[in-house]
Amino acid sequence: MTEDRLLELIEAWGADPNGFPEAERAAAKALLAAHPLRFAAALEAARALDAALERLPEILPSKALEDALIASAPQPRGAPRGLRLPKFTPWAPASGFAALAAGLFMGIMVAPAASATSDTDEMATVLEHALGFDPAAYTEELGE
Known part of the structure:
Protein backbone atom coordinates (compact mmCIF):
# COMPACT_ATOMS: atom_id res chain seq x y z
CA MET A 1 0.00 0.00 0.00
CA LEU A 65 -41.51 6.95 -11.84
CA GLU A 66 -40.82 3.38 -10.80
CA ASP A 67 -43.74 2.11 -12.90
CA ALA A 68 -42.63 4.20 -15.89
CA LEU A 69 -39.09 2.81 -15.70
CA ILE A 70 -40.33 -0.75 -15.49
CA ALA A 71 -42.75 -0.19 -18.39
CA SER A 72 -39.99 1.29 -20.57
CA ALA A 73 -37.66 -1.69 -20.05
CA PRO A 74 -37.24 -4.01 -23.03
CA GLN A 75 -39.62 -6.94 -22.93
CA PRO A 76 -38.31 -10.49 -23.33
CA ARG A 77 -39.02 -12.09 -26.66
CA GLY A 78 -41.38 -15.01 -26.75
CA ALA A 79 -40.39 -18.47 -27.85
CA PRO A 80 -40.39 -18.93 -31.64
CA ARG A 81 -43.49 -20.62 -32.96
CA GLY A 82 -43.47 -22.86 -36.01
CA LEU A 83 -41.10 -22.59 -38.92
CA ARG A 84 -39.41 -19.21 -39.15
CA LEU A 85 -37.83 -18.35 -42.47
CA PRO A 86 -35.21 -15.65 -42.71
CA LYS A 87 -36.47 -12.30 -43.90
CA PHE A 88 -35.11 -11.35 -47.28
CA THR A 89 -34.93 -7.86 -48.59
CA PRO A 90 -36.52 -7.46 -52.01
CA TRP A 91 -33.23 -6.85 -53.79
CA ALA A 92 -31.45 -9.98 -52.48
CA PRO A 93 -32.92 -12.45 -55.03
CA ALA A 94 -32.63 -9.83 -57.76
CA SER A 95 -28.90 -9.47 -57.14
CA GLY A 96 -28.48 -13.23 -57.51
CA PHE A 97 -30.34 -13.21 -60.80
CA ALA A 98 -28.27 -10.25 -62.00
CA ALA A 99 -25.05 -12.14 -61.25
CA LEU A 100 -26.39 -15.19 -63.07
CA ALA A 101 -27.37 -13.08 -66.08
CA ALA A 102 -23.95 -11.40 -66.17
CA GLY A 103 -22.23 -14.79 -66.06
CA LEU A 104 -24.38 -16.17 -68.87
CA PHE A 105 -23.81 -13.04 -70.96
CA MET A 106 -20.03 -13.29 -70.47
CA GLY A 107 -20.11 -16.99 -71.31
CA ILE A 108 -22.10 -16.42 -74.49
CA MET A 109 -20.10 -13.41 -75.66
CA VAL A 110 -16.54 -14.35 -74.66
CA ALA A 111 -16.47 -18.14 -75.16
CA PRO A 112 -17.18 -18.13 -78.94
CA ALA A 113 -14.70 -15.34 -79.52
CA ALA A 114 -12.01 -17.19 -77.58
CA SER A 115 -12.65 -20.52 -79.32
CA ALA A 116 -12.68 -18.85 -82.75
CA THR A 117 -9.10 -17.67 -82.37
CA SER A 118 -6.56 -20.29 -83.22
CA ASP A 119 -3.72 -18.42 -81.60
CA THR A 120 -2.90 -20.40 -78.45
CA ASP A 121 -0.45 -17.78 -77.21
CA GLU A 122 -3.27 -15.26 -76.92
CA MET A 123 -5.40 -17.81 -75.06
CA ALA A 124 -2.49 -18.64 -72.75
CA THR A 125 -2.02 -14.94 -72.01
CA VAL A 126 -5.69 -14.56 -71.17
CA LEU A 127 -5.56 -17.60 -68.88
CA GLU A 128 -2.34 -16.38 -67.28
CA HIS A 129 -3.93 -13.03 -66.49
CA ALA A 130 -7.17 -14.60 -65.31
CA LEU A 131 -5.63 -17.32 -63.15
CA GLY A 132 -2.46 -15.56 -62.06
CA PHE A 133 -0.11 -18.21 -63.47
CA ASP A 134 0.63 -19.93 -66.77
CA PRO A 135 -1.19 -23.30 -66.84
CA ALA A 136 0.99 -24.59 -69.68
CA ALA A 137 4.17 -23.98 -67.70
CA TYR A 138 2.56 -25.60 -64.66
CA THR A 139 1.65 -28.76 -66.57
CA GLU A 140 5.19 -28.91 -68.07
CA GLU A 141 6.64 -28.81 -64.55
CA LEU A 142 4.44 -31.76 -63.58
CA GLY A 143 5.66 -33.69 -66.59
CA GLU A 144 2.34 -33.96 -68.34
Missing part, protein backbone atom coordinates in the same frame (compact mmCIF):
# COMPACT_ATOMS: atom_id res chain seq x y z
CA THR A 2 1.46 3.33 -1.05
CA GLU A 3 0.58 6.69 0.39
CA ASP A 4 -0.88 7.83 -2.92
CA ARG A 5 -3.11 4.77 -3.08
CA LEU A 6 -4.31 5.36 0.48
CA LEU A 7 -5.16 8.96 -0.39
CA GLU A 8 -7.12 7.68 -3.41
CA LEU A 9 -9.03 5.26 -1.17
CA ILE A 10 -9.87 8.02 1.31
CA GLU A 11 -11.12 10.29 -1.49
CA ALA A 12 -13.19 7.53 -3.10
CA TRP A 13 -14.53 5.62 -0.06
CA GLY A 14 -14.51 8.16 2.75
CA ALA A 15 -12.80 8.37 6.13
CA ASP A 16 -13.90 4.99 7.50
CA PRO A 17 -11.35 2.32 6.52
CA ASN A 18 -14.00 -0.36 7.03
CA GLY A 19 -15.62 0.92 3.84
CA PHE A 20 -12.46 0.41 1.76
CA PRO A 21 -12.28 -2.53 -0.67
CA GLU A 22 -11.65 -5.72 1.28
CA ALA A 23 -8.46 -6.59 -0.63
CA GLU A 24 -6.81 -3.31 0.44
CA ARG A 25 -8.46 -2.78 3.82
CA ALA A 26 -5.80 -4.38 6.08
CA ALA A 27 -2.89 -2.64 4.35
CA ALA A 28 -4.71 0.70 4.49
CA LYS A 29 -5.43 0.32 8.21
CA ALA A 30 -1.78 -0.56 8.88
CA LEU A 31 -0.52 2.49 6.98
CA LEU A 32 -3.04 4.75 8.76
CA ALA A 33 -1.93 3.39 12.13
CA ALA A 34 1.75 3.83 11.26
CA HIS A 35 1.44 7.45 10.06
CA PRO A 36 -1.74 9.02 11.50
CA LEU A 37 -0.55 12.64 11.17
CA ARG A 38 0.41 12.22 7.51
CA PHE A 39 -3.21 11.50 6.54
CA ALA A 40 -4.99 13.71 9.10
CA ALA A 41 -5.94 16.46 6.61
CA ALA A 42 -7.32 13.99 4.05
CA LEU A 43 -9.28 12.14 6.76
CA GLU A 44 -10.74 15.39 8.10
CA ALA A 45 -11.88 16.47 4.62
CA ALA A 46 -13.40 13.02 4.05
CA ARG A 47 -15.20 13.15 7.43
CA ALA A 48 -16.67 16.56 6.57
CA LEU A 49 -17.94 15.24 3.22
CA ASP A 50 -19.31 12.08 4.86
CA ALA A 51 -21.18 14.23 7.41
CA ALA A 52 -22.62 16.45 4.67
CA LEU A 53 -23.80 13.42 2.72
CA GLU A 54 -25.42 11.92 5.82
CA ARG A 55 -27.43 15.12 6.35
CA LEU A 56 -29.04 14.81 2.93
CA PRO A 57 -32.53 13.37 3.00
CA GLU A 58 -33.02 9.94 1.52
CA ILE A 59 -34.59 10.33 -1.88
CA LEU A 60 -36.88 7.55 -3.01
CA PRO A 61 -38.42 7.52 -6.48
CA SER A 62 -42.15 7.93 -6.72
CA LYS A 63 -44.31 4.95 -7.58
CA ALA A 64 -45.20 6.58 -10.91
Whole structure:
Protein backbone atom coordinates (compact mmCIF):
# COMPACT_ATOMS: atom_id res chain seq x y z
CA MET A 1 0.00 0.00 0.00
CA THR A 2 1.46 3.33 -1.05
CA GLU A 3 0.58 6.69 0.39
CA ASP A 4 -0.88 7.83 -2.92
CA ARG A 5 -3.11 4.77 -3.08
CA LEU A 6 -4.31 5.36 0.48
CA LEU A 7 -5.16 8.96 -0.39
CA GLU A 8 -7.12 7.68 -3.41
CA LEU A 9 -9.03 5.26 -1.17
CA ILE A 10 -9.87 8.02 1.31
CA GLU A 11 -11.12 10.29 -1.49
CA ALA A 12 -13.19 7.53 -3.10
CA TRP A 13 -14.53 5.62 -0.06
CA GLY A 14 -14.51 8.16 2.75
CA ALA A 15 -12.80 8.37 6.13
CA ASP A 16 -13.90 4.99 7.50
CA PRO A 17 -11.35 2.32 6.52
CA ASN A 18 -14.00 -0.36 7.03
CA GLY A 19 -15.62 0.92 3.84
CA PHE A 20 -12.46 0.41 1.76
CA PRO A 21 -12.28 -2.53 -0.67
CA GLU A 22 -11.65 -5.72 1.28
CA ALA A 23 -8.46 -6.59 -0.63
CA GLU A 24 -6.81 -3.31 0.44
CA ARG A 25 -8.46 -2.78 3.82
CA ALA A 26 -5.80 -4.38 6.08
CA ALA A 27 -2.89 -2.64 4.35
CA ALA A 28 -4.71 0.70 4.49
CA LYS A 29 -5.43 0.32 8.21
CA ALA A 30 -1.78 -0.56 8.88
CA LEU A 31 -0.52 2.49 6.98
CA LEU A 32 -3.04 4.75 8.76
CA ALA A 33 -1.93 3.39 12.13
CA ALA A 34 1.75 3.83 11.26
CA HIS A 35 1.44 7.45 10.06
CA PRO A 36 -1.74 9.02 11.50
CA LEU A 37 -0.55 12.64 11.17
CA ARG A 38 0.41 12.22 7.51
CA PHE A 39 -3.21 11.50 6.54
CA ALA A 40 -4.99 13.71 9.10
CA ALA A 41 -5.94 16.46 6.61
CA ALA A 42 -7.32 13.99 4.05
CA LEU A 43 -9.28 12.14 6.76
CA GLU A 44 -10.74 15.39 8.10
CA ALA A 45 -11.88 16.47 4.62
CA ALA A 46 -13.40 13.02 4.05
CA ARG A 47 -15.20 13.15 7.43
CA ALA A 48 -16.67 16.56 6.57
CA LEU A 49 -17.94 15.24 3.22
CA ASP A 50 -19.31 12.08 4.86
CA ALA A 51 -21.18 14.23 7.41
CA ALA A 52 -22.62 16.45 4.67
CA LEU A 53 -23.80 13.42 2.72
CA GLU A 54 -25.42 11.92 5.82
CA ARG A 55 -27.43 15.12 6.35
CA LEU A 56 -29.04 14.81 2.93
CA PRO A 57 -32.53 13.37 3.00
CA GLU A 58 -33.02 9.94 1.52
CA ILE A 59 -34.59 10.33 -1.88
CA LEU A 60 -36.88 7.55 -3.01
CA PRO A 61 -38.42 7.52 -6.48
CA SER A 62 -42.15 7.93 -6.72
CA LYS A 63 -44.31 4.95 -7.58
CA ALA A 64 -45.20 6.58 -10.91
CA LEU A 65 -41.51 6.95 -11.84
CA GLU A 66 -40.82 3.38 -10.80
CA ASP A 67 -43.74 2.11 -12.90
CA ALA A 68 -42.63 4.20 -15.89
CA LEU A 69 -39.09 2.81 -15.70
CA ILE A 70 -40.33 -0.75 -15.49
CA ALA A 71 -42.75 -0.19 -18.39
CA SER A 72 -39.99 1.29 -20.57
CA ALA A 73 -37.66 -1.69 -20.05
CA PRO A 74 -37.24 -4.01 -23.03
CA GLN A 75 -39.62 -6.94 -22.93
CA PRO A 76 -38.31 -10.49 -23.33
CA ARG A 77 -39.02 -12.09 -26.66
CA GLY A 78 -41.38 -15.01 -26.75
CA ALA A 79 -40.39 -18.47 -27.85
CA PRO A 80 -40.39 -18.93 -31.64
CA ARG A 81 -43.49 -20.62 -32.96
CA GLY A 82 -43.47 -22.86 -36.01
CA LEU A 83 -41.10 -22.59 -38.92
CA ARG A 84 -39.41 -19.21 -39.15
CA LEU A 85 -37.83 -18.35 -42.47
CA PRO A 86 -35.21 -15.65 -42.71
CA LYS A 87 -36.47 -12.30 -43.90
CA PHE A 88 -35.11 -11.35 -47.28
CA THR A 89 -34.93 -7.86 -48.59
CA PRO A 90 -36.52 -7.46 -52.01
CA TRP A 91 -33.23 -6.85 -53.79
CA ALA A 92 -31.45 -9.98 -52.48
CA PRO A 93 -32.92 -12.45 -55.03
CA ALA A 94 -32.63 -9.83 -57.76
CA SER A 95 -28.90 -9.47 -57.14
CA GLY A 96 -28.48 -13.23 -57.51
CA PHE A 97 -30.34 -13.21 -60.80
CA ALA A 98 -28.27 -10.25 -62.00
CA ALA A 99 -25.05 -12.14 -61.25
CA LEU A 100 -26.39 -15.19 -63.07
CA ALA A 101 -27.37 -13.08 -66.08
CA ALA A 102 -23.95 -11.40 -66.17
CA GLY A 103 -22.23 -14.79 -66.06
CA LEU A 104 -24.38 -16.17 -68.87
CA PHE A 105 -23.81 -13.04 -70.96
CA MET A 106 -20.03 -13.29 -70.47
CA GLY A 107 -20.11 -16.99 -71.31
CA ILE A 108 -22.10 -16.42 -74.49
CA MET A 109 -20.10 -13.41 -75.66
CA VAL A 110 -16.54 -14.35 -74.66
CA ALA A 111 -16.47 -18.14 -75.16
CA PRO A 112 -17.18 -18.13 -78.94
CA ALA A 113 -14.70 -15.34 -79.52
CA ALA A 114 -12.01 -17.19 -77.58
CA SER A 115 -12.65 -20.52 -79.32
CA ALA A 116 -12.68 -18.85 -82.75
CA THR A 117 -9.10 -17.67 -82.37
CA SER A 118 -6.56 -20.29 -83.22
CA ASP A 119 -3.72 -18.42 -81.60
CA THR A 120 -2.90 -20.40 -78.45
CA ASP A 121 -0.45 -17.78 -77.21
CA GLU A 122 -3.27 -15.26 -76.92
CA MET A 123 -5.40 -17.81 -75.06
CA ALA A 124 -2.49 -18.64 -72.75
CA THR A 125 -2.02 -14.94 -72.01
CA VAL A 126 -5.69 -14.56 -71.17
CA LEU A 127 -5.56 -17.60 -68.88
CA GLU A 128 -2.34 -16.38 -67.28
CA HIS A 129 -3.93 -13.03 -66.49
CA ALA A 130 -7.17 -14.60 -65.31
CA LEU A 131 -5.63 -17.32 -63.15
CA GLY A 132 -2.46 -15.56 -62.06
CA PHE A 133 -0.11 -18.21 -63.47
CA ASP A 134 0.63 -19.93 -66.77
CA PRO A 135 -1.19 -23.30 -66.84
CA ALA A 136 0.99 -24.59 -69.68
CA ALA A 137 4.17 -23.98 -67.70
CA TYR A 138 2.56 -25.60 -64.66
CA THR A 139 1.65 -28.76 -66.57
CA GLU A 140 5.19 -28.91 -68.07
CA GLU A 141 6.64 -28.81 -64.55
CA LEU A 142 4.44 -31.76 -63.58
CA GLY A 143 5.66 -33.69 -66.59
CA GLU A 144 2.34 -33.96 -68.34
